[in-house]
Amino acid sequence: MSLINYSSKEITCKIVYYGPGRCGKTTNLQYIYGKIPDEKRSSMVSLATEKDRTLFFDFLPLELGTIAGYKTRVQLYTVPGQVFYNSTRKLVLQGSDGVVFVADSQVDLWQENQESLQNLRDNLAGLGMDLYKIPLVMQYNKRDLPNVMSVADLNTGLNFRRTHHFEAVATTGVGVFDTLKTISALVLQSLSAKYKK
Amino acid sequence: MKEILNQINEISGVKGSLVVDKEGLVVVSNLMSGLEERTISAMVAGIYQEIIKALKPAEGTELSGVQLTASEGSIIFLCAPECILTVITEPGANIGLVSIKMKASLERLMKIL
Amino acid sequence: MTNLQFVISEEITVAVEREMALYIKASRAKCVILLSKNGHLISQSGYISDFNLQPISALIGGIFSSTQALARLVQEEKFKVMFQEGSKWNVYFCLVAEHFILATIFDKSTVVGMIRHAAAEAEKALSPHLEMALNTEGDETPLAPLPTAEPASAQAPETTGMVLPDLNKEVEDALSKLFS
DSSP states (O other): OOEEETTTTEEEEEEEEEOSTTSSHHHHHHHHHHHSOGGGBOOOEEEEOTTSOEEEEEEEEEEEEEETTEEEEEEEEEOOOSGGGHHHHHHHHTTOSEEEEEEEOBGGGHHHHHHHHHHHHHHHHHTTOOTTTSOEEEEEEOTTSSSBOOHHHHHHHHOTTOOOEEEOBTTTTBTHHHHHHHHHHHHHHHHHHHTOO | OHHHHHHHHTSTTEEEEEEEETTSOEEEEEEOTTOOHHHHHHHHHHHHHHHHHHTTTSTTOOOOEEEEEETTEEEEEEEOSSEEEEEEEOTTOOHHHHHHHHHHHHHHHHHHO | OOOEEEEEOHHHHHHHHHHHHHHHHHHTOSEEEEEETTSOEEEEEESGGGSOHHHHHHHHHHHHHHHHHHHHHTTOSOOOEEEEEOSSOEEEEEEETTTEEEEEEEOTTSOHHHHHHHHHHHHHHHHHHHHHHEEETTOSSOOOOOOSSSOOOTTSOGGGOOOOOOOHHHHHHHHHHHHO
16 A cells, blocks of 8 residues: 655555565565665664564565656565464555565475465455456575576466566675665556556 | 442432542543543543643642643542542532542541552 | 545645644644554655664554454543653654554653643644545445546536546556566
8 A cells, every 4th residue: 555645745655574484584675675775765664573483574675766856755564474374464565566576496495386376366355356466476495506497387377477587696685776676666666657648 | 448438428419429539540530421431530640640741740749639720611630649539520510529439438438448 | 434535635635734733833742654554654754764664664653453342342432642752752643533543753842741731733724624535335436537638627526526546557567677
């Protein structure tokens, strides 16, 4: 649910990183937080368990700068990936303008990826949103590990929309900014198309 | 506690009474219709706070009570450590009698609270 | 549930800022923020420099949505108010116009009863203005774009003629600059 403040010329959008447990959602945000200049970011909030598993959400607001005269902000959220936190995932997903689906590329976690994608579709539907319409980017994380599926197979199995996809190693930052750049662009373009002159 | 407030309300000219905590939240109230307990409790606590601040220079002074008199009646409150007993009256009510009754009532209320 | 968006016009901003200033004065709070239920900061008033408002807004949004889920579990339609007490600072938040939260940060210079009373008054004052900011997808009358070459039609009221310039061209450049 984007916020357009026509008076102060500000746009704020919400992007949610979604995916199974331990796939790298939080790592994406932590990497971004570490790399963005101080003046473009605010504090990162992480509500996590003692073992650093996301309990409620991670939150990172970013200033993208002035785009076409509008001060533009994206607010990045992650959801808890563990299965039993589904009601929390739904709460965090409310009002999202775009989603990054982070898949764990390991062969052994194929089922978790599929279940998480189905869960995303169900939760969006429960909120009156459509996974076929919301701006979406796929990120295939952990490409550095042995025994990972091929990108072609991941695309066939997960990328039903044939949307942008990126290979990533979130711990080292590979693919992290490309993913963020693309989802930000998709969200803003979607907004621009909606309120076009 | 309501019974104690009922007895205060029986005095001619009393429009209602309530016990308010120092945060402005109602503990118990017995008000005639037309009186909004939340508004009164908020204002009483607000006034209490301001008076406490004003009394700071007179160190060691504890506020025991306040009487506000206006054309449409009076508001009287008596202060206890944990709460404030407040009574609203019409003009012409016997304030002396109300005050005596309030002191006795407050002692009884303190035993309960 | 349709997909809501908020479009804040100059008129709404002025009205909201005015009401929030009145609320701060009446309640003697230190700081008050208005946010969407999803945690987007919309407006703020008071001593804001002491607080990092963006994460505060996001957290309040999260907390509030949790309380609504809790409300449903105890067969309540919603919880409209929440109060958190600290040793120095307290936070009181309440639902406004169904989709917004008015969050008040206050210290010992005022009391929660006063905040609650003043917040109820502020809610009544803010609701009509905030309802104007809601824009639902699937409305029968979508926002009318302003024509580019001609002056705005006298029939198109300013508050509904919200448009954005074409962001496509500049998005890539801005993002590349940020992430380079």
